[in-house]
Amino acid sequence: MIKKKKCVAMLLAGGQGSRLYSLTTSVAKPAVRFGSKYRIIDFTLSNCINSGIDTVGVLTQYQPLELNDYIGNGEPWDLDRTNGGVHILPPYQDTKGAAWYKGTANAIYQNIAFMKRYNPEYILVLSGDHIYKMDYSKMIDAHIKNGADCTIAVLNVPIEEASRFGIMNTDKNNRIVEFEEKPAKPKSTKASMGVYVFSADKLFSYLEADEADPNSSNDFGKNIIPNMLNDNCVMYAYEFSGYWKDVGTISSLWEANMDLLGDNPSLDLNSPDNRVYYRHFPKNPHYIGNDAKIKNSLIAEGCEINGTVENSVLFDSITVEKGAVIRNSVIMSGATVRSDANINYSIIAENADVKSGAKIGDENGKGGITVVANDITVGENQTVAGGEMIDKNLQ
């Protein structure tokens, strides 16, 4: 028998993240590495368990192999449970045929049966591509207190950036009166974070109606939220103040990594409360050699560092040889940076091999962030200009 749950979380993790280009050729965006240790999805999974939510459906579609493997039975997030736990929910076949997830709403719709098994009162809909630490239980409390049908987490953004987001126009009590997707002339600065709490029955009925509408694009932002507003459902904005970032582009992924550095980082992952959990692989502690010079940087296990590393985020199992210089860059697991190579304003992906004397990126970041894709070799003394993206071996 399945026990009733107050809240079930549905985590949308099927996105390609096409603006991350070669970083998501073989993995879904939520499986992209972040912050020296983590993958993007660790943040939402950890938020769930830290908020007391132990039943999470993860909806996968694009390149799911690595993501499925990473989540496994959910043990790293304490989500391997007898009742509840993490469940990977891929698209499936039924008597009417097989269908891919057509949109965010359709993906949740196709899994109504999963949610109903737990007879939940609330459904938390999340996106697996954002970096933030948030206690969802407070948001659910606000949802209950307001007697809401739907509560949407919002972040105050600078007015000049508001036209990049879905904007909630609210009354003085934060009740939503209007929703505008990427408005040219924003009337408010309350940007949707892609975090929704729904009263379960309301959500199910709107998902069913949306599915019956052949003209719908089956999307929360385009269909479900506007439809609920039109019907005068009780919808509230829940203001979140804290670090939040959509790491959907190369530059925002790089920026978010840099946000971890400094004496008072805007994203502090070292605080013992609300830890972010991740899947571990056994690696020995890192070693800093006699010729190393390290400043303002993060370094994970298994690294052997003998060069200069400044203002950079290094993942695990990285070798930096003598004379190599890495500045303002993100180096992912297993990469090798050989002697006298020079890396500036770059993202070097997993297992890339930067040979001796290679020069990657611009010293002042001109041209933007340079990317070397996973498993790519950049040959000896090769030069890669600022903002270039290398996804073929360069000899």
Place this chain on the structure above:
Amino acid sequence: MSNALGIIFSNIHDKYNPELTKERTVASIPFACRYRLIDFALSNMVNAGIVNVGIIANKHYQSLINHVGSGKDWDLARKNGGLVIIPPFSDRSYDSLYHNRLEALKSAQVYISDATEEYVILSDCDAASNIPLADVLAKHIEENADVTCVYRRQTVGDAPETVFTLNNKGKITDIGVYTNMPGQRNVSINITVMKRSLLLTFISDAIAHGYSSMSRDILAPNLDSYKIMAYKFDGYYAQINSLESYYREDMRLLDKDVRDTLFGNDERPVYTRIKDSFSTKYGDDAKVVNSMIADGCIIEGTVENCILHRCVKVGKGAVVKNSIIMRDTVISDNANLNCVVSDRNVVVKDGRNLSGCEDLPFYIAKGKMI
């Protein structure tokens, strides 16, 4: 999967490490930044495909139980087999704590006889080493041996050791139990392989005759009636039997070749209990050279020739040299440390100067504030 049961003795050597084992067993001495000594014995077994491991406990084993938990971090949380802690009074016929391996095995007799594996591998956990136990077992079977003992060539000093004399086929012809035989010797490292049924015979024999030492009372008198073979191991083997040896062996890991013999084999990784620490953060004024550093540290000062365990803080202007700093220790601004072994949760206040020397490191006990 291996057809062997693993047995680890957790307390046999506690008396040799008075400082480090005041509040823990030898098994849980922290070593190589993020490990405990038992991690090496456990990982050796797991890497040999052993899925059924019993750890025989004796005294103050709370920190050991906390560390190993369900065994899942070593992939030993299993439906069939897995990790079992065998408490000292698991058999009602014993009313005093065991003092040696044979007595320990007597108390684990039920566990051993209930197992189904054909072989058993016995191991101590007073050393950090990456030993290919699968190879030891394969050789044992190939040689058709009754017992195989692992040894290493080493110089015997003042401390008594168990020493093997071998014939040219690697068969043990004499065993000197805890003898003082200075010089290069074949020294036992207390890893023994035999059939489980033979071990049970030895245990009942020991009970009947009141034997207390496996080497002296069982193996040594039977060198002619059993085929007792020796297996030579010549990789890095850090035996911890004093604060000085602890300091010396941990520091040797700063040498890449030594480090690689312990950690360099991707097929035989060393597992430990998982903590979700953040990566180590280096500040603007950090100056770090020739050091091995675990996760979760925040380094703002100078660190040279050091082993830093998890979540150590080194403040601005602080200088730490030739030292081993254990978990959660805080070295405040402008403090100066040289040849120090700091146990867990130590706080060294601003501007303090502490120094030992390489032969006699200065030890700071767990939780002290200086």
